Amino acid sequence: MQIISALSEVSDRYPALFVDLWGCVHDGLKPLPGAVEALQAYRAGGGVVILVTNSPRPRAGVAAQIEDIGVPDDAYDNIATSGDSARVAMFDGAVGNKVWHLGPDHDAGFFDPPAILSNPTPIERVPLDQAEGIVCTGPFDPLADPSDLRPQFLAAKTRGLKLLCANPDIVVDRGERREWCAGALAKLYTEMGGESLYFGKPHPPIYDLARRRLAAIKEVSDAGILAIGDGPVTDASGAMGENLDLLFISGGLGAVETGTAPGGDPDPTKLNAYLAQTGVSPTYVIGTLR
Template sequence: MTRIISALSEVSANYDALFVDLWGCLHNGVHALPEAVAALQAYRRAGGVVILVTNSPRPRAGVEDQIRTQFGVPDDCWDAVATSGDSARVAMFTGVIGTKVWFMGDAERDAGFFDVPALLDDPLTIERVPLDEAEGIACCGPFDALADPDVNRPEFLLAKTRGLKLLCANPDIVVDRGEVREWCAGALARLYTEMGGESLYFGKPHPPIYDLARRRLAALGHEIPDRSILAIGDGIHTDVAGAMGEDLDSLFITGGLAATDTRTTGQPDPRALEDFLAREQRMPTFSMGHLR
């Protein structure tokens, strides 16, 4: 049974590091959430380390710039960032989907995805080509975030027939940008898999991004055991499932993607939360309405 708490400070002294989700937890796609910022600032003042672990397909530098300038997240509430985009880029530049790729996403916003990762000594040369010339698909997201993923069926049928692998740089299915729900790359990868194609995932809940987050901790000079790390986020299939798979304690933020299912108004309704977790077959260590 998950324990409903009212503030991070109730349990934070038991953990030396936090792996914190961004969208729906620290910001809502429009602006930073003040109570979440304050909670992380207080945690860091007490000596804790905060790694922001996000399923953004952007490289780390792009995410850092975005949360500072676009969302107003202050630097003093986090120590480092691990993105699914960085994990996926490393895989792409080592050839997991070939060297000629068809790109799905926002060409301007996701341009940094094709920057060579600094940690690779001998990266391959990646060429963006039309689908009928591609050896694989690099998917950062839909061309239209509001369009049903089914609009991609014709292209996916061709790709599946040709045996192309789809590299998914963001396993999230949806995000809420303010009051508007948008589709993410994970929805496209799910569709491609359902159609018989092969999708490769590099963000939460899959292991590569947690390995990257631990490397971010080590680069800061911290060797922290898993029992002293708390994963925080609003995705039951990403943040909570990933934490369970990595044997990490988790704090489920119910007022994000699952707000309706958990009847969260300030705090989740205990019975609705229990029913929701039973349906999803997930069990976070702790739950609360919003990070504070």
């Protein structure tokens, strides 16, 4: 493991980057200092940037969202989302025709059929007691304890409903506020004995999609791809499982535990303890993407 201070120290070894968004490029409210500029400089040198995000939104929805946040389209080449992978599975009938949507109203676009399917399964959103499966794009209230959904999950598990998880993230930090994600709900459902289906990081479907998006631009072997992320369970585990080199952002979800101040470097002793605790084995570590 090598601690670096700038992406440019190692980026010339990699023709392509798979870059996590939340916690690496933005904090849900604004771009993180230096991140956009680092990606713009990398692309100016000929590198390809694929944003690989566990957002339940389709690619176009994420593009619009990050534009509003302030991430310009010249900072990346394409986007692979957990939502796109999960939508294909849903419209292939992975959890049935009638589904209970567990998620906020702003995720309604998830139920628009993807153009790549010529004969999508008709999907109808219904109340839980009429559902053949659950589609989880996130909690109704991101600040509420996931255990509040135990009664609904018990009823669903008893009926053998599968839960399609469109975002395996457990938590994200929106500015200074930590919020629950769909992954926390899917984890609870699994712990209660239900079956959850995952399509985002660290699971293979989203990496397959990212490789297809990359191949449409440039042929790059896995050895030429550097994954960048801050989530031990999602970004790091996914990169390690796919045998991709990993640049771990210590100033994201693990900022406190690694002693990483805003814009600074991690404390080596705290970093090593955190990596040992989480099982993360990165190629490189950087405080923030810059």
